[in-house]
Amino acid sequence: MTMLEVLDVSGLVTFQDSGRRGWQSYGVPLSGPMDWFAHRAANSMLNNSTDAVVIEIGLGEAMFRAKRDCVLAVTGTGFEVVNYIWTFPLWTSFYVRAGWRVQVKKISGGNWAYLGVAGGFEAQSMLGSKSTYLRGGLGSAIRAGDILEAGKPARELAKLTARNFPVEKFMNYSQSPVIEVIAGPQQDRFTEEGVQTFYGSEYTLSKSFDRMGYRLELLPSPSSAKGIAQATSADLLSEGMTLGSIQVPDNGQPIVMMADSPATGGYPKIANVIRADLPLLAQCEAGVSKIQFREIMLEEAQENFQKLNKAFKTPKG
Amino acid sequence: MLKPLGDSALLVQLGDEINPALNQRVHALNALLQNPIHGILETVPAYSTLLIHYDPLTLTFDQAAHWVRDKMTQLDDSFHRTPRRLEVPVRYGNASGPDLETVAVSKGISPADVIRIHSEREYTVYMMGFTPGFPYMGTLDERLIMPRIATPRTLVKAGTVAIAASQTGIYPLDSPGGWHLIGWTPLKLFDPTSETPFLFSPGDVVKFIPLESLESNSLLFDQ
Incomplete structure (x- = not known):
């Protein structure tokens, strides 16, 4: 109607x-x-x-x-x-x-x-x-x-x-969130320094973002000048990726894949945002937000997601 | 090798190169994973990997991995899949393939050679992506291998046949593109309103048929 x-x-x-x-x-x-x-x-x-x-x-x-x-x-x-x-x-x-x-x-x-x-x-x-x-x-x-x-x-x-x-x-929306991630399948392609930079830095959402992906900019700090460095320049063959996959191109600035992300991609994935924290990242504003990442274990990520889903279990009569 | 990708997907890595036999194993495993257990949502084959999306409210990573490992034991060299074969009519060169001449000149062969070399072998659809219905096919003859163009075009017409590195593909939609455009097919690769929305599926075998040779059968379509 x-x-x-x-x-x-x-x-x-x-x-x-x-x-x-x-x-x-x-x-x-x-x-x-x-x-x-x-x-x-x-x-x-x-x-x-x-x-x-x-x-x-x-x-x-x-x-x-x-x-x-x-x-x-x-x-x-x-x-x-x-x-x-x-x-x-x-x-x-x-x-x-x-x-x-x-x-x-x-x-x-x-x-x-x-x-x-x-x-x-x-x-x-x-x-x-x-x-x-x-x-x-x-x-x-x-x-x-x-x-x-x-x-x-x-x-x-x-x-x-x-x-x-x-x-x-259930959801603590913030412009300075600590977003939880799981280590990505290609974390070993990055230098030790690169991984430290990834977890030790603050980011803001770049102005060029859309439903496909969120480009993040490293906020200036002593270790952020080089971006997130890779140990190998060898190409990665395109492979499947998912919501929250964090790809790092050669320029060292990460891109988080969002709802309209292509199903496959060819940049190494250093980490993956957990489902429970995707809403926090989605609501970060360009230029304003200060985003950090913290690594957690897969089991914990799945527990967090299950807990959040319990918010919807019993619609009130 | 099985690895988690986030909390809702599992990546199976069978190798690390573009290789027809390896890619066949990916598609063979993908075929074994159809009719899945409850909680497996969808699978995405690529060159040497298969990504399995699962629902973490239904399955743990270990449960999903256990099921996949079990299927992998059925994946031996005696397992053969018969791929679908498709013929794709192509009008090469001129407005249909504006880069045909450039490719010929930079490879030191004639445009007719490019057409002959491109259309004489069969290609496998290694994977699909970029835009809905875009087939990444290979392996291209070494004589045609060129890097991508330096500045991608902002608009490539749907149906355009293109090459880049060791691959060939067809643009399903009007979209930007960084490959060398050598021809055009009247076939529709993507029709969201159709019962069968996609012309190709991953794993298909494709042969290009130059339209010139069919001219007498009046199969030429006007662009």
Whole structure:
């Protein structure tokens, strides 16, 4: 049913479900949300299925008008939700009457917001997923004038309203995060100094970042001048990579692979961001953030991910 | 050799070079891993490696690795996969392949030689990537080996057949590209609305058929 009219958008505003599985061997990225935790929480508050379609608002803002009564939830960080003179909190579902105008405005402290609707947005399924992948021509960006449809809510709207997700208990969004990583399969291609520089340095997100990857810039320090040095200049054959893979090209400045990352890549991978910490990195702002990496063991990473997923176990009746 | 890549993937390394026999082993192992156990999400074959994505809420690394090792014991030289064979019509040179002349000049052979050498052997789709449906094929005859172009083009037309280093490929979508463009095929490599969205699969065997020789059969398509 017709739900929202798009009045204005800037930046990159797309539909995202939980991602496109099964086509990476054909060169199709996984896609899905940049911040999986915020995406999942929006659906959880609205009693939607885990892979329901949510609007990702990145690097800009969006304004909508409700075509009928509905319940919305906005998650993420670095944004505020404004309805005329009122401000709605993020991470709380709210009731919107037909005709009301809702604006998702960029402030500071993050890059990506997620707007969910009770019932989930409707979008065309391509290769088994409704996630937009612009470079591959799968779906298209949301534009002013678009009329957005949604499915039937799981329960009556009043019962889905004013639900709060206790985000601070699970995810500590910050512009100076310590991001946990697991050693990568090619860590031995780097010099001992290079590995020390990687773990001992601070980084900020470069201005050239997108859904495909986050280029990081080493912040100046005595050891950072050479970047992350490699012991061998021999080429690595292209091989599969995944969300959070940290590739280091010859210039010594790392690139972290994000949602629209190619399925394969040819630079050595020094480490891999753990799934539990990907949202923290996704929300780091260009030029502002101060990022550090810390190595942990695989078992601990998987425990962290399991713990985070328990946040969604029992949707409240 | 099995190694973790992050907390949700497992990398199987079978070797460290571009080699048709080694790559066949990768595709043979990949074939053995279809119909997987619960929690295995997808596999990505490459030149000498296979990446296995798994769900860490369902499987630990050790459980996934145990399953893969078990399958690897079935991977011996007696295991033969029969690859799919595809013929790809190509119009070489001119507007279809603007770099054909340059390649010929820098290799000291004629454009006709480039066409003959490129189209006379069969290639294996070693892996796919770059953009959806892009096949990395090899191995190219030594007489055609050239480094990538210094400044990649911002727009290469979909269907363009290209070479770089020891490989040949076809651009499935209009996209930037750094390879030498020698021809164009009217075949559609990627159609997201189709039941079979991709023309190629990793492991396929491909032969190029110069369109000139088919002209009498009126198979020439207008660009």
